[in-house]
Amino acid sequence: MQIDQKREIRFSDETMATVQKIIKRYPEGRQKSALIPVLHIAQAEFDGWLSPAVMDYVASIIGIQSIEVYEVASFYSMFNMKPVGKCLIEVCRTSSCWLMGAEDVVKHIENKLKIKDGETSADGQFTLKTVECLGSCGTAPMMQVGADYYENLTLEKVDSLLDQWKVEGKRSRYC
Amino acid sequence: MGKKLLLEHIDVPGINTLSVYRSKGGYTALDKALKTMTPDAVVEEVKTSGLRGRGGAGFPTGMKWSFLAKPEGVPRYVVCNADESEPGTFKDRYLMEKIPHLLIEGMIVSGFALGAKSSYIYIRGEYFYVARILEQAIAEAYEAGLLGKNILNSGFDHDCYVQVGAGAYICGEETALLESLEGKRGNPRIKPPFPAVAGLYGCPTVVNNVETIAAVVPIVNMGGAAYAGIGVGKSTGTKLISASGHINKPGVYEIELGVPVEEFIYSDEYCGGIKGDRKLKAVVAGGSSVPILPADLILKTANGEPRLMSYESLADGGFASGTMLGSGGFIVMDESTSIVKNLYTFTRFYHHESCGQCSPCREGTGWMEKILHKILHGHGSISDVDLLWDIQSKIEGKTICPLGDAAAWPVASAIRHFRGEFEEFVRNGHSIKDVRHYYRLNGLPEPAYS
Amino acid sequence: MAKVTIDDVTIEVPDGTTILQAARMIGGDLVPPAMCYYSKLKTSGGYCRTCIVKVEQGSAKDPRPMPKPVASCRTTVMDGMVVRNITSPEVLEARSGVVEFLLINHPLDCPVCDQAGECHLQDLAYEHGKEETRYEFERREFEQIDIGDKVQLHMNRCILCYRCVKVADQLTDGRVHGVLNRGDVAEISTYIQNSIENDFSGNVIDVCPVGALTDKTFRFKSRVWYTKPVDAHRDCPHCTGKVRLWYKGDDVLRVTARKDKYGEVEEWICNECRFDKKTTSDWVIEGPSKVDRHSVISANHYENLRVLKATIDRQKKALPHGEKVNLGQGALDPNNIHGK
Numbered sequence: 001m002q003i004d005q006k007r008e009i010r011f012s013d014e015t016m017a018t019v020q021k022i023i024k025r026y027p028e029g030r031q032k033s034a035l036i037p038v039l040h041i042a043q044a045e046f047d048g049w050l051s052p053a054v055m056d057y058v059a060s061i062i063g064i065q066s067i068e069v070y071e072v073a074s075f076y077s078m079f080n081m082k083p084v085g086k087c088l089i090e091v092c093r094t095s096s097c098w099l100m101g102a103e104d105v106v107k108h109i110e111n112k113l114k115i116k117d118g119e120t121s122a123d124g125q126f127t128l129k130t131v132e133c134l135g136s137c138g139t140a141p142m143m144q145v146g147a148d149y150y151e152n153l154t155l156e157k158v159d160s161l162l163d164q165w166k167v168e169g170k171r172s173r174y175c
Numbered sequence: 176m177g178k179k180l181l182l183e184h185i186d187v188p189g190i191n192t193l194s195v196y197r198s199k200g201g202y203t204a205l206d207k208a209l210k211t212m213t214p215d216a217v218v219e220e221v222k223t224s225g226l227r228g229r230g231g232a233g234f235p236t237g238m239k240w241s242f243l244a245k246p247e248g249v250p251r252y253v254v255c256n257a258d259e260s261e262p263g264t265f266k267d268r269y270l271m272e273k274i275p276h277l278l279i280e281g282m283i284v285s286g287f288a289l290g291a292k293s294s295y296i297y298i299r300g301e302y303f304y305v306a307r308i309l310e311q312a313i314a315e316a317y318e319a320g321l322l323g324k325n326i327l328n329s330g331f332d333h334d335c336y337v338q339v340g341a342g343a344y345i346c347g348e349e350t351a352l353l354e355s356l357e358g359k360r361g362n363p364r365i366k367p368p369f370p371a372v373a374g375l376y377g378c379p380t381v382v383n384n385v386e387t388i389a390a391v392v393p394i395v396n397m398g399g400a401a402y403a404g405i406g407v408g409k410s411t412g413t414k415l416i417s418a419s420g421h422i423n424k425p426g427v428y429e430i431e432l433g434v435p436v437e438e439f440i441y442s443d444e445y446c447g448g449i450k451g452d453r454k455l456k457a458v459v460a461g462g463s464s465v466p467i468l469p470a471d472l473i474l475k476t477a478n479g480e481p482r483l484m485s486y487e488s489l490a491d492g493g494f495a496s497g498t499m500l501g502s503g504g505f506i507v508m509d510e511s512t513s514i515v516k517n518l519y520t521f522t523r524f525y526h527h528e529s530c531g532q533c534s535p536c537r538e539g540t541g542w543m544e545k546i547l548h549k550i551l552h553g554h555g556s557i558s559d560v561d562l563l564w565d566i567q568s569k570i571e572g573k574t575i576c577p578l579g580d581a582a583a584w585p586v587a588s589a590i591r592h593f594r595g596e597f598e599e600f601v602r603n604g605h606s607i608k609d610v611r612h613y614y615r616l617n618g619l620p621e622p623a624y625s
Numbered sequence: 626m627a628k629v630t631i632d633d634v635t636i637e638v639p640d641g642t643t644i645l646q647a648a649r650m651i652g653g654d655l656v657p658p659a660m661c662y663y664s665k666l667k668t669s670g671g672y673c674r675t676c677i678v679k680v681e682q683g684s685a686k687d688p689r690p691m692p693k694p695v696a697s698c699r700t701t702v703m704d705g706m707v708v709r710n711i712t713s714p715e716v717l718e719a720r721s722g723v724v725e726f727l728l729i730n731h732p733l734d735c736p737v738c739d740q741a742g743e744c745h746l747q748d749l750a751y752e753h754g755k756e757e758t759r760y761e762f763e764r765r766e767f768e769q770i771d772i773g774d775k776v777q778l779h780m781n782r783c784i785l786c787y788r789c790v791k792v793a794d795q796l797t798d799g800r801v802h803g804v805l806n807r808g809d810v811a812e813i814s815t816y817i818q819n820s821i822e823n824d825f826s827g828n829v830i831d832v833c834p835v836g837a838l839t840d841k842t843f844r845f846k847s848r849v850w851y852t853k854p855v856d857a858h859r860d861c862p863h864c865t866g867k868v869r870l871w872y873k874g875d876d877v878l879r880v881t882a883r884k885d886k887y888g889e890v891e892e893w894i895c896n897e898c899r900f901d902k903k904t905t906s907d908w909v910i911e912g913p914s915k916v917d918r919h920s921v922i923s924a925n926h927y928e929n930l931r932v933l934k935a936t937i938d939r940q941k942k943a944l945p946h947g948e949k950v951n952l953g954q955g956a957l958d959p960n961n962i963h964g965k
Contacts (some may be wrong), residue, residue, distance in 0.1 A: 007346065024540030027250075027376060030357065030376055031360070032357060033338075033356060033358045034344060034358065035358035036300075036338075036340065036341050036355065036358060037338065037339060040300070040341065045475070047194065052816065052817045062358075064358075065299055065799065065801075066801075067800055067801055067802065067803045067815070067816065068803070070803065070805055070814075070816040070817075071359075071360055071804060071805055072358065072360055072366075073802040074805040074806045074807070074816075075343065075360040075361060075530075075805075075806070075807045076300070076340070076341035076342045076343050076361070077341070077527075078300045078301065078342035078344065079341055079342075082560065086237065087513065093519060093523075094262045094463070094520050094521070094523075094524050095262045095263060095459070095463060095506055095520050095524075096262065096263055096303040096419040096420055096506055098421075098516070098517065098520045099419075099420050099421065099508065099512065099517070102929060112236050115446035125572055130523045131342075132260075132262070132523075132527050132528065133260060133262040133263075133344075133463075133524065134301050135259050135260065135264065135265040135267075135268045135299070135301070135302065135415060135423070136419065137264070137265050137266060137419035137420075137504070137506070138190065138265055138417060138419045138425035138426045138427065139425070140419060140425075144301060147303040147304045147307075147547055148304065149304070161499065168260070174303045175303060199758075257858045258882070281650050302708055308654070335962075343807075350789060360804070360807070365670075365671040365696070365699045394671030456805060526808065526809070527808065528808070529807070529808040529809065530807050530808065530811075531785065531804075531806075531807045531808045531809060531810075531811035532672050532785070533671070533672050533673070534672070534674055534675075534723055534784065534785075535722065535723060535726050535728045536672050537726075537785070537808060537809050538726035538727070538729055538730060540725055540808070540809075541808070542726075542732050542760065545762045562759055568722075569723075569725070569726070570717065572692075572693040572694065572724065573677060573693070573694060573722065574670070575671060575675055595903055
């Protein structure tokens with residue numbers, strides 16, 4: 001996929017205002033609390049993953065050391081430490097979803113997009129990732145794309161969603 | 176119909192908005208607390224109510240509140256644990272999504288009771304859209320003077336913030352949650368000190384589950400004694416149960432504690448019976464961490480008494496023949512289910528979610544997953560089952576936080592109650608039974624199972 | 626003051642003392658082993674779980690036992706507390722479980738590891754481990770990263786004790802390494818191949834209980850048991866200059882801090898002393914060091930093996946009749962020790 005190496009790592013004024021507002025909501029001296037919310041914003045703004053340059057930028061805004069950002073970012077499963085496709089598809093695979101057929105959903109997506117779990121399609125549009133319980137057990141099987149939950153999946157439903165997303169070049173964003 | 180205290184108005188259109196919520200009696204508990212009660216009186220009501228933590232451990236909430244240290248000049252915090260990640264559990268998401276103001280009202284009342292000027296709702300990152308709903312509700316509350324300075328002219332100030340996580344089951348452990356809230360890795364802290372003494376930013380902190388905080392609202396409204404009148408024995412009030420798996424009506428149900436398990440599974444008011452009228456095989460009654468029980472033991476205790484949906488009844492018989500109410504994540508499995516395979520998904524989950532801080536959990540969870548993988552693929556031997564048993568026993572109780580226990584219990588209980596199935600796997604290599612969902616997903620008629 | 630009884634030995638200690646510290650005050654064989662706790666580093670301990678003990682009685686006021694074994698390094702004593710360590714078969718069994726967990730992914734590269742002979746994991750495995758591994762899967766491997774020209778990082782050997790992270794936090798400013806990722810793939814790393822450079826960075830070598838952080842200037846020079854420890858000092862502008870020189874013949878092969886019998890440094894030393902002063906003329910020699918540990922490193926110092934014999938005797942007493950005391954493969958038969 002295309003990564004613009006020369007792209008300037010810098011929030012827009014509007015985003016920066018949001019970031020500053022988040023930083024201000026914690027008591028004085030506790031600004032590190034803003035790290036996770038700001039990393040979410042950074043990931044959404046800069047191609048859906050956290051490059052070292054992006055993490056260094058976040059460290060400088062919050063006023064902490066870079067290693068502190070690396071430690072935190074690499075701990076949480078929602079932060080992508082490597083580039084991903086435009087649309088990240090996360091399929092739940094834990095108990096209830098498995099009982100209701102999550103494995104078939106994963107296999108179906110793998111066959112359709114010709115990728116394996118964790119891989120990105122050749123056109124850079126889709127990345128498939130299996131994840132652990134997303135709290136949608138009563139509406140299993142399910143998948144998450146960006147902030148949206150797609151529940152009570154059937155293979156036809158998956159098919160039509162994938163077709164639609166391919167045409168519209170969907171981007172996944174949490175925020 | 177059982178009494179509904181939390182979800183009574185859940186289906187009212189627009190109940191997620193402040194105006195509709197208020198029209199249905201919303202924020203009367205806050206009004207009552209601020210205008211007619213002292214903070215200590217609220218704590219007393221919660222104590223009287225017998226409310227127990229709804230996140231899984233079932234610790235008496237009033238007692239937890241009364242442990243809160245109150246040194247002069249040190250801020251106190253209320254933190255809501257909305258990191259709901261226990262497989263099989265989705266009740267908090269439902270509550271926050273449908274009736275966010277119930278939680279917000281609970282937060283403000285709890286803040287008043289505990290003398291906290293700020294509170295945080297820590298919600299798992301995957302629930303981003305729910306966080307947006309909460310933020311919206313909070314904005315409405317500020318607008319209406321229910322949050323901020325001098326709430327309802329009572330002189331009480333309170334700010335409430337939503338903090339999103341970023342994908343870590345371990346942050347449901349209260350000290351890991353606080354670490355995460357402080358912008359760190361979600362490593363559980365070594366206790367003591369407990370959060371009641373040194374929690375968020377080193378200040379006294381109470382961490383409660385979403386449902387627990389929401390339950391404070393009806394408790395203040397109706398009084399602790401009336402709340403304690405609902406339910407059975409020390410299991411007072413109502414509980415949200417997330418029902419999933421092979422049932423006709425999966426979803427979130429509010430039950431009066433004490434409903435018989437059999438009624439919960441088979442009556443049309445709740446789960447509506449097993450899909451396709453197949454036989455019940457096993458139930459995980461309180462989220463993935465609690466011991467799995469076979470059909471006969473979940474319906475009746477070892478003494479032959481009907482098993483009830485309550486803390487005590489589900490625990491009857493200890494781990495030998497009982498389980499726990501836990502978070503109320505009720506996963507039902509029919510006769511076609513492979514217990515070994517289901518256990519594999521659990522064990523893979525705990526391996527994935529171990530923070531890696533302490534050695535038994537870091538190394539043991541991965542080891543158990545590998546052994547189960549081996550058994551599942553037909554390469555196991557009987558000694559592997561014994562090894563699994565030994566490994567889980569060496570994790571249980573040896574770790575910093577309860578994730579170690581949570582990883583060990585499902586393994587122990589699956590072997591305890593379904594050892595024969597493990598041995599069958601060892602002998603035959605694979606399960607022939609777990610194919611039913613293939614038909615369902617493809618819209619094909621399901622074959623009959625003998 | 627609080628009175629605490631550990632393995633039937635009672636001692637009075639100041640309030641706030643941990644069980645482990647109290648045990649160290651008593652000394653001898655009832656001291657729990659510690660792989661991550663380090664008395665000189667704040668907030669250390671609690672992670673490895675090797676020092677777990679059973680609290681049979683919480684305190685005089687509340688005599689109930691604690692429901693689970695506790696990490697003795699992070700649990701403070703209460704007046705009237707009763708603790709069992711080596712007189713509890715459960716504790717010994719649990720500890721052997723912890724040792725097994727620490728070993729399943731640890732590489733079997735002791736023959737080429739510079740730490741061998743002074744490795745705490747080796748000692749632990751000898752004393753509390755089992756004869757053979759039950760782990761039959763591939764051992765975990767990490768990609769090698771370079772963290773500078775003085776310190777070698779072998780992540781495969783790391784047991785995640787967090788000591789080196791705490792050294793960087795508490796001794797130096799501008800920490801550049803930390804723990805990345807989580808679970809069993811958590812690793813010590815700089816993430817972007819940053820070298821760790823500051824005057825005191827070499828101390829991470831001394832605190833590392835295993836061969837994960839070793840001295841590049843000593844790499845493959847000699848097995849430690851062939852080198853002779855000598856205490857020496859110099860007038861150093863950065864640190865106290867009190868060190869231990871490790872000689873082979875007339876050559877100083879290595880400089881470390883002086884360590885006590887628990888393997889903890891007595892005083893931190895600077896990188897100049899450690900890496901740049903390797904001739905005898907740089908130092909004022911004080912005399913041969915006494916290495917007070919029952920490890921390979923104290924070869925020819927048989928007095929420590931008596932302690933080992935005492936440990937075995939006590940363990941025998943704790944176990945049901947006829948059960949074998951498990952000291953791991955190659956355990957010495959204490960009856961055949963005729964030293965000193």
